[in-house]
Amino acid sequence: MKTKNLRTIIAAAVFGVMAIGLVVGVSTGTLSGFGWDTIAALCPLGALGTMIATKTMIPRAVISLVIMATLVLLVGRAFCAWLCPTTLIYRIRDYFRSPKKRKALAEQKNAEIKAISQQELDSLKPAKDAKGHACGACGKCQPVKHGKLDSRHAVLGGALLSTAVFGFPVFCLVCPVGLTFATVLVLWRAFSAGDATIGIILIPAMLIVELVFLRKWCTRFCPLSALMNLVGRFSRTFVPVIDDEKCLETAKGASCSKCAEVCQFDINLRHPDFGELTTADCTRCRACVDACPTKAITMPLLAGKKAKGTVVVADPALEDLEPKLD
Numbered sequence: 001m002k003t004k005n006l007r008t009i010i011a012a013a014v015f016g017v018m019a020i021g022l023v024v025g026v027s028t029g030t031l032s033g034f035g036w037d038t039i040a041a042l043c044p045l046g047a048l049g050t051m052i053a054t055k056t057m058i059p060r061a062v063i064s065l066v067i068m069a070t071l072v073l074l075v076g077r078a079f080c081a082w083l084c085p086t087t088l089i090y091r092i093r094d095y096f097r098s099p100k101k102r103k104a105l106a107e108q109k110n111a112e113i114k115a116i117s118q119q120e121l122d123s124l125k126p127a128k129d130a131k132g133h134a135c136g137a138c139g140k141c142q143p144v145k146h147g148k149l150d151s152r153h154a155v156l157g158g159a160l161l162s163t164a165v166f167g168f169p170v171f172c173l174v175c176p177v178g179l180t181f182a183t184v185l186v187l188w189r190a191f192s193a194g195d196a197t198i199g200i201i202l203i204p205a206m207l208i209v210e211l212v213f214l215r216k217w218c219t220r221f222c223p224l225s226a227l228m229n230l231v232g233r234f235s236r237t238f239v240p241v242i243d244d245e246k247c248l249e250t251a252k253g254a255s256c257s258k259c260a261e262v263c264q265f266d267i268n269l270r271h272p273d274f275g276e277l278t279t280a281d282c283t284r285c286r287a288c289v290d291a292c293p294t295k296a297i298t299m300p301l302l303a304g305k306k307a308k309g310t311v312v313v314a315d316p317a318l319e320d321l322e323p324k325l326d
């Protein structure tokens, strides 16, 4: 089974269990406060917001933050790829896109990443960058300046500031994770008890606005991802690494970038300077591992221990690739 499908099944199963628990009144909570009865972990952002709003140190909130930090140190932003309903909704939306639209989007992403044709690439002199990589030498792709903080951290700052000003976690009202479960609840109440309020329009509408109009929610706006990024930059476990001896670009001087094309979180493993985010935001989704035609990417327990080996070309169409840029 493809990892992508496994991720969808796990996220859908967890969402389903929690949504059913919510509507039948079993105390499983939601992904913003999950557990059993009074033993429940809080969403780290909600936990932080609650402590700021009440100006009190709340043991349960502190424990939730410690759990979140430990998990992020171990598996980065895995929550985003494997559990978050927002990513699940994006995946379902992609699934229902017409094949034509999907193809157009894939082509657009390819074009953005490569930005130059193979013919142009072949004519480049010198064709490799200082590190011996095939792409990035022409200067046509614009490198991204990775600052310590980005737009998500600004949203995080705004969310915490508004909490301090208004005395309650304001962001929780618009959080897409909370809105997803709230949508389930209002719809259930409307259909089961005929209890239809304005929320039945307002809540799903807010969710749609966020996911449709703020299309890059996860990489540009989500304050929870900003919080995880602050811890994720210290994570050294299960970080994807490339074996240069197997990578088509370093071993054969060919242009590839498949790993960057598939990364939903805009990380460019081969050319980090050309990705919107860095591995501090890696969700351990394994899409790059699956997409690499030479199986050059692994996720070792400790980053820095690269796998050694000969070039294994998994896609026969690539077998006759000769170094094009030497």
Ligand code: SF4
Residues within 6 Å of the ligand: 240, 259, 262, 263, 264, 265, 266, 267, 269, 281, 282, 283, 284, 285, 286, 287, 288, 289
């Ligand atoms: S770098 Fe690889 S594992 Fe990390 S988020 Fe991107 S595709 Fe997933």
Ligand code: SF4
Residues within 6 Å of the ligand: 242, 246, 247, 248, 249, 256, 257, 258, 259, 260, 270, 291, 292, 293, 294, 295, 296, 297
């Ligand atoms: S997908 Fe594999 S071969 Fe292609 S650039 Fe990435 S690591 Fe190299």
